[in-house]
Amino acid sequence: MIWNEHYETLPREYLEELQLRRLRELLNNVYARVDFYRESMDKAGIKPDDIKSLSDLSKLPFTYKQDMRDNYPFGLFAVPQEQVVRLHASSGTTGKPTVVGYTRRDIDTWTELMARTFSAAGVAAGDILQNAYGYGLFTGGLGAHYGAEKIGASVIPISCGNSQKQLMLMKDFGSTAFSCTPSYALSLYETAIDAGIDPKKDLKLKVGIFGAEPWTDAMREEIEEKWGIDAVDIYGLSEIIGPGVAFECVEAKNGMHINEDHFIVETINPETGEVIPNGEEGELVFTTITKEAIPLVRYRTRDVTSLITEPCKCGRSFVRMNKVMGRSDDMLIIRGVNVYPSQVESILVQKEELSPHYLLVVNRDGNMDTLEVQVELAEGQFMDRIRRLQDLSKSLESEIKTMIGVTCKVRIVEHKTIARSEGKAKRVQDNRNI
Amino acid sequence: MKLKQISVFIENQSGRLHEVAKLLGANGINIRALSLADTSDFGILRLIVSNPDKAYDILKEHEFTVGRTDVLAVIVSDQPGGLAQILGCLDENNMNVEYMYAFVDHMEAGRAIMIFRFDDADIAAVKLGEAGFGFVKQDDIAGL
Numbered sequence: 274m275i276w277n278e279h280y281e282t283l284p285r286e287y288l289e290e291l292q293l294r295r296l297r298e299l300l301n302n303v304y305a306r307v308d309f310y311r312e313s314m315d316k317a318g319i320k321p322d323d324i325k326s327l328s329d330l331s332k333l334p335f336t337y338k339q340d341m342r343d344n345y346p347f348g349l350f351a352v353p354q355e356q357v358v359r360l361h362a363s364s365g366t367t368g369k370p371t372v373v374g375y376t377r378r379d380i381d382t383w384t385e386l387m388a389r390t391f392s393a394a395g396v397a398a399g400d401i402l403q404n405a406y407g408y409g410l411f412t413g414g415l416g417a418h419y420g421a422e423k424i425g426a427s428v429i430p431i432s433c434g435n436s437q438k439q440l441m442l443m444k445d446f447g448s449t450a451f452s453c454t455p456s457y458a459l460s461l462y463e464t465a466i467d468a469g470i471d472p473k474k475d476l477k478l479k480v481g482i483f484g485a486e487p488w489t490d491a492m493r494e495e496i497e498e499k500w501g502i503d504a505v506d507i508y509g510l511s512e513i514i515g516p517g518v519a520f521e522c523v524e525a526k527n528g529m530h531i532n533e534d535h536f537i538v539e540t541i542n543p544e545t546g547e548v549i550p551n552g553e554e555g556e557l558v559f560t561t562i563t564k565e566a567i568p569l570v571r572y573r574t575r576d577v578t579s580l581i582t583e584p585c586k587c588g589r590s591f592v593r594m595n596k597v598m599g600r601s602d603d604m605l606i607i608r609g610v611n612v613y614p615s616q617v618e619s620i621l622v623q624k625e626e627l628s629p630h631y632l633l634v635v636n637r638d639g640n641m642d643t644l645e646v647q648v649e650l651a652e653g654q655f656m657d658r659i660r661r662l663q664d665l666s667k668s669l670e671s672e673i674k675t676m677i678g679v680t681c682k683v684r685i686v687e688h689k690t691i692a693r694s695e696g697k698a699k700r701v702q703d704n705r706n707i
Numbered sequence: 708m709k710l711k712q713i714s715v716f717i718e719n720q721s722g723r724l725h726e727v728a729k730l731l732g733a734n735g736i737n738i739r740a741l742s743l744a745d746t747s748d749f750g751i752l753r754l755i756v757s758n759p760d761k762a763y764d765i766l767k768e769h770e771f772t773v774g775r776t777d778v779l780a781v782i783v784s785d786q787p788g789g790l791a792q793i794l795g796c797l798d799e800n801n802m803n804v805e806y807m808y809a810f811v812d813h814m815e816a817g818r819a820i821m822i823f824r825f826d827d828a829d830i831a832a833v834k835l836g837e838a839g840f841g842f843v844k845q846d847d848i849a850g851l
Contacts, residue, residue, distance in 0.1 A: 649772075650716050650772050652767075652772055652773060652774050653774055654774065654775075654776060655774075656714050656716060656751070656772070656773075656774030656776070657712065657714035657751055657753050657774060657776045657824065658751075658805060658806075658824075659744040659745075659746065659751050662716075662746075662749070662751075663746060666748075684748055685716075685748070685749060686718055686749075687716055687717070687718050687770075687771070687772050688716075688770055688771065688772040689770045690718070
């Protein structure tokens, strides 16, 4: 179902007119209110009024995650503090987190976008949505929560983790939809089987809304087959708004519709910064054209994918994006397979036994590339149990294999054995001489 | 009832174990009992020491990966069948032993001490207490 027929099916020419009008408002606004933008635009020799068409957007300088860190915590905010009704922060594995704020209107926008997301997945009033995204500083939980309430679904705000309870509620409440990370969906399935629950027979689930980490079509098939549901992908990042930047429709399950009435998307060559034609693989760059608290102009996501401009059978006119395959700054090719450390990281960060410090070591043994994932052990109650640690490395090896398609060896290492670096962490040690 | 055990995660590299022992020795911490479990990649050293909090701080300060766990030190009669009595009691109560190791005790003749790690040390302590078993407490360890 289409939540907002008017905007989601807006003909291209009207959509682009709307985008341009909103873009120009945004630029005037940030130029007047945010020192960072005024300085960077002055430096580039551009005034807001120089942007006369959407293609002029490429004249504007990029905004990087580092700019958000440099202006920590509130330096990029474009409204006075009393208009900010919510603060979220992304987990920084290095240094300070990235802080984002929302005005009341931003929250409304976000709610609308997540309402679109759930509607496109086929969720509606009468559905029981189990929201297993984390609640808290992370944008996933609350973002999904508001949107699902908006469409009238009964929301279970269970947050992530506690698999036994998740399954109990799924069964007892008759949840018809659930939302979480795709890797958690796979791990929850294992728990279900261990608990003697057959999801296809014992549960009423029909759809899962998965995101917040990169995943493959192979994972989608696996999840759909195991749970007996439709699995749709969603995309978002806290800097832009949180979840709700782009969503798949359950009819096509072929690329995520980007909410272009709120965000302008570009794909660029990450090396040169040049805009590349739609359809070619490049780094996603977003400009938030309606956000009030912390608008971002040409924000470099580092996420690599391609855009689909062909119309979708669901009738939405928004451009679609393919699944994100990884980060522009750290792709590796192992045995011919593109591997992004961020894919591995998304698995590691979910294990409470591990710290977020890891290193991928690639070697060549004869003609064969080998991958070793070294990760530091966290400290805690579990630490004296050797079997738990052995099980942990085994399950990591299989989860990583499922995610990236490459066999690896996981080695758990001592605290502080992986080199720390200022700023960007070194995640790869490639010992191949090729 | 419960005793604090220090566990240290150690990669299989030469000299790491020595470093732990040296560090504790230099700080006047006496090792009362220990067990080492290992795999081909790493090992876990579990220690009962005279001053577990101090040992924990010192090891952490030196960037070892350290954990603290509650274990039970159960007094066993030092004669054939002594251990079997305890295990029998655990069996009857369906309590799994995660691992266990022996403690050398010079203080009293006729008794031995076994360290047990259970999923839930509190429940295990109640059950073993009800069955009449005694425990060595944290204060006793410092003086042993």
